[in-house]
Amino acid sequence: MLSSLSVYVAIAIENSKTYKKIDKQKNELQKVNAAKDKMFSLIGHDLRGPVGTIKSFLDLILENPEMTDSEQTQVILKTMQQSLGSAYNLLDNLLLWARSQRGEINFKPSKFIVSQPIEESISLIAETAANKKIKLIKKINYNTYVYADQIMITTVIRNLVSNAIKFTPKGGKITIQTNLVTIKKEGKDVDFAEISIIDTGIGIDNDIINRILKSADTFSTLGTDKEQGSGLGINICMDFLNRHEQKLLIENNKESNHKTEGSTFKFYLPIMNNI
Numbered sequence: 587m588l589s590s591l592s593v594y595v596a597i598a599i600e601n602s603k604t605y606k607k608i609d610k611q612k613n614e615l616q617k618v619n620a621a622k623d624k625m626f627s628l629i630g631h632d633l634r635g636p637v638g639t640i641k642s643f644l645d646l647i648l649e650n651p652e653m654t655d656s657e658q659t660q661v662i663l664k665t666m667q668q669s670l671g672s673a674y675n676l677l678d679n680l681l682l683w684a685r686s687q688r689g690e691i692n693f694k695p696s697k698f699i700v701s702q703p704i705e706e707s708i709s710l711i712a713e714t715a716a717n718k719k720i721k722l723i724k725k726i727n728y729n730t731y732v733y734a735d736q737i738m739i740t741t742v743i744r745n746l747v748s749n750a751i752k753f754t755p756k757g758g759k760i761t762i763q764t765n766l767v768t769i770k771k772e773g774k775d776v777d778f779a780e781i782s783i784i785d786t787g788i789g790i791d792n793d794i795i796n797r798i799l800k801s802a803d804t805f806s807t808l809g810t811d812k813e814q815g816s817g818l819g820i821n822i823c824m825d826f827l828n829r830h831e832q833k834l835l836i837e838n839n840k841e842s843n844h845k846t847e848g849s850t851f852k853f854y855l856p857i858m859n860n861i
Contacts, residue, residue, distance in 0.1 A: 640666050664717070682741065686825055693735055693829045697858055700732045700779045703740035704762050711747050719756045722747070725763035731858035732779050738826040739781075739855065745819035746783045746851045754787035754848065761785075767854065778854035784839070785848040795836045799824075827853050 643662045685691050701724075708722055715722050743762070750760045761784040768775050790798075798820060824834050837850040 640670060667717070682822055686822065691738075693738070695733055695735050695830075697731050697733055698736045699729060700764055700781070700855065701726045701729050703736055703743055704764070704781070706740050707743040707747055708762065710744055711751070714748065715751050715760065718751060718754070720751055720754055721759040723759055723761040723763075725761055728764045728766040728779060730766075730779060732855040733858050734830055734855050735826070738829065742823045742826050742853070743781065743783070745823050749819055750783050750785035750787065750849075750851070753790075754785045758786040758848075769854065777857050777859075779857055780852055780854055782850055782852040784850045786846060787848040789838050789840060789847055790836065790849045792838060792841075795838070799834065799836065830855070 643666050647659065647662065682691075704724060704726070708724060712722060747760060747762065754760060761782075763782050763784065765780045765782070767778050767780045769778055770776075820834070827834055832853050832855070835852050837852075839846050839848045839850055
């Protein structure tokens with residue numbers, strides 16, 4: 587009797603393990619399907635806008651060849667350039683996000699000077715800022731070796747600056763700066779390099795900040811020049827910072843010590859001496 591009971595118990599335990607395994611695989615499959623659906627939705631919605639704009643303007647020029655030497659054509663070409671830039675950035679983030687969802691991006695931390703990814707990001711995004719007459723200011727108040735994945739951090743900074751450009755009106759400014767900060771960690775004072783992107787844009791309400799940071803889904807609104815976005819850039823930033831066991835922090839400048847309009851996006855990186 588006891589022997590039979592032990593057999594039944596063993597079978598029940600094995601079945602329980604099998605069910606848990608199947609349930610885990612089911613959840614993973616649902617996540618993959620959700621990611622796939624989100625990707626198709628973004629391709630269909632967010633790429634359609636800039637590509638449609640380019641097509642419309644090309645049709646206009648081809649149907650009106652007399653416009654080719656006019657000032658109006660220069661305005662059209664400028665709009666087409668901005669639309670192409672939006673489409674390119676979206677595709678870049680889309681492919682990066684898809685690779686991240688599939689676990690194809692390896693975390694490779696190394697030693698580098700904290701100003702390096704800032705300078706690289708500014709060089710990549712400077713033309714976009716210039717097109718909107720936005721001044722990019724670099725303030726390296728603290729420059730030291732940090733230990734992080736440099737490619738990921740460059741991607742984070744580039745996306746945050748791109749986001750700041752989107753929500754900053756023409757003639758505004760964006761400051762990318764570093765500072766030394768001391769944070770309590772496990773009862774000890776630990777020094778970190780703080781990287782901040784401070785804009786003079788329209789600002790973000792606290793309820794929107796909470797929605798951005800807490801939502802697992804993408805969230806986006808139109809920029810000051812009606813720029814479209816997918817919200818993928820911020821999601822990628824949070825994902826990459828999570829790999830570093832760090833968080834993205836967002837502040838409304840009116841409610842902080844900046845005493846100016848706009849928003850501040852910042853994060854911390856471990857200093858090499860503390861590793």
